[in-house]
Amino acid sequence: MAEAYKFELVSPERLLVSESVESVVIPATEGEMTVMANHSPVMTTIKPGVVRVKTVSGKEDRYVVYGGFADILPDVCTLLAESAVHVDSFNKSDIATRIQAAREDVGSAPDDQSRTRAEEFLHHLAALEDTV
Structure with missing residues (x-):
């Protein structure tokens, strides 16, 4: 059995x-990361996707997140999400609304850099829609 460590997933609405x-x-944002106890300290940004959690009791849970960042230390990982819900509470119409807003952001981007970021975010949302 793997060594246990503390994990917290926090959204603006609540502690999940x-x-x-x-x-x-x-x-x-640089790719999926598996975090376990004694992980090297890292801080990373999070893209829209699914967080998979395996508890010490063997239970596995999934949460949909829409960005944020993770602070990883050897004994704790804290993920601060812009928005997050348990996969059972995931609403397909919510992601459709977010995709439409992202398309509008691409169309109204004031410069190439903003457009590139908006297109990347739209791509991540579309991939998430296909995953969940």
Whole structure:
């Protein structure tokens, strides 16, 4: 059995998870990361995706996140999400609304850099829609 460590998933609305876990897979902007106890300290940004949590009791949960950042230390991982919900509470119409808003952001971007960021965000949302 893997060593346990503390994981917290926080959104502006509420604390979704605060418990001992074996591992967490997070959708970092540079690619998926599996975080376990004694992980090297890292701070990373999060893209829209699914966080997979495996608790010490063996239970596995999934949460949909729409960005944010994670602070990873050897004994704790804190993910501060811009927005997050348990996958069972995921609403397909919510992601459709977010995709439409992202398309509008692409169309109204004032410069190439803003347009590129908006297109990347739109791409991540579309991939998330296909995943959940």
